Amino acid sequence: MLQQRTLKSLTRAVGVGLHSGQRVEITLRPAQPDTGIVFRRVDLAQPVDIPVSAMAVSDTRLASTLSNGGAKVHTVEHLMSACAGLGVDNLYVDITAEEVPILDGSAASFVFLLQSAGIELQNAPRRFIRVTKPVEVREGQGAAEKWARLDPYHGYKLSFEIDFSHPAVDSTGQRVEFDMSTNSYSRDIARARTFGFTKDVEMMRANGLALGGGLDNAIVMDDYKVLNAGGLRYDDEFVKHKILDAMGDLYVLGKPLLASYSAFRSGHALNNKLLRELLVRTDAWETVTFPDEKLAPKGFAQLARAW
Numbered sequence: 001m002l003q004q005r006t007l008k009s010l011t012r013a014v015g016v017g018l019h020s021g022q023r024v025e026i027t028l029r030p031a032q033p034d035t036g037i038v039f040r041r042v043d044l045a046q047p048v049d050i051p052v053s054a055m056a057v058s059d060t061r062l063a064s065t066l067s068n069g070g071a072k073v074h075t076v077e078h079l080m081s082a083c084a085g086l087g088v089d090n091l092y093v094d095i096t097a098e099e100v101p102i103l104d105g106s107a108a109s110f111v112f113l114l115q116s117a118g119i120e121l122q123n124a125p126r127r128f129i130r131v132t133k134p135v136e137v138r139e140g141q142g143a144a145e146k147w148a149r150l151d152p153y154h155g156y157k158l159s160f161e162i163d164f165s166h167p168a169v170d171s172t173g174q175r176v177e178f179d180m181s182t183n184s185y186s187r188d189i190a191r192a193r194t195f196g197f198t199k200d201v202e203m204m205r206a207n208g209l210a211l212g213g214g215l216d217n218a219i220v221m222d223d224y225k226v227l228n229a230g231g232l233r234y235d236d237e238f239v240k241h242k243i244l245d246a247m248g249d250l251y252v253l254g255k256p257l258l259a260s261y262s263a264f265r266s267g268h269a270l271n272n273k274l275l276r277e278l279l280v281r282t283d284a285w286e287t288v289t290f291p292d293e294k295l296a297p298k299g300f301a302q303l304a305r306a307w
């Protein structure tokens, strides 16, 4: 049987929120089978649980926010991406403020945390959402056009195309494809950092955003070049970060997808719209388990490789 996974032990990290600039501590704890991923705001007078689900995504400007009533947690996508990449199903995330720490701006620190705590197999079948018919969402026209879609696929692969006209981006790949069967998420995707432009950062700061952002946790560009002394981690780090984000955005579904995801200029908002469209289209998917794990798509049965 292909089993659900949680952590072997708990693990902690301290950092700052990208937008709030606030100090925040997260504690990742093992959870029982079928718990899913649950954020717990332990700083509130009465701790509030915020379970991950497509419908709990309440704000997608700049980052993905989950809500339960008035309780919120911002910028969940990089942690969610690490959970998707390592196949963690059940997890409590105790958090002491309303934004997940940005750490190094990629999913690598979260992968490191999860792998150091160790992954535990649980005595319950892992349930997948298998897409059986194409589902697509589109927005805008002409130069503003963007779209995202899911097609049936025995496995999980993502292809993403960006369309940034900027000297530092033009010279790198604008399109990338990643297939889980390569078992190379940690090495090829997780280290891609978020990116921004100095002119946008100044505007965001004026609006009380990006207060925790800087060269330690983002690729920052002026009108011509990358300002980070160390340059890029991958030649095509920008578009790889979009794959990283999409994996996190899609994992809020609560179950891993068996599908081929493709997107052009998509972002947190459109990715969430795609999930909601999928949930409405009940004829376009089914829930499956793999009693014989040899029949599971490649990349899911074995534990994820470290770097």
Ligand SMILES: [Zn+2]
Binding pocket: 077, 078, 194, 241, 245
């Ligand atoms: Zn991101």
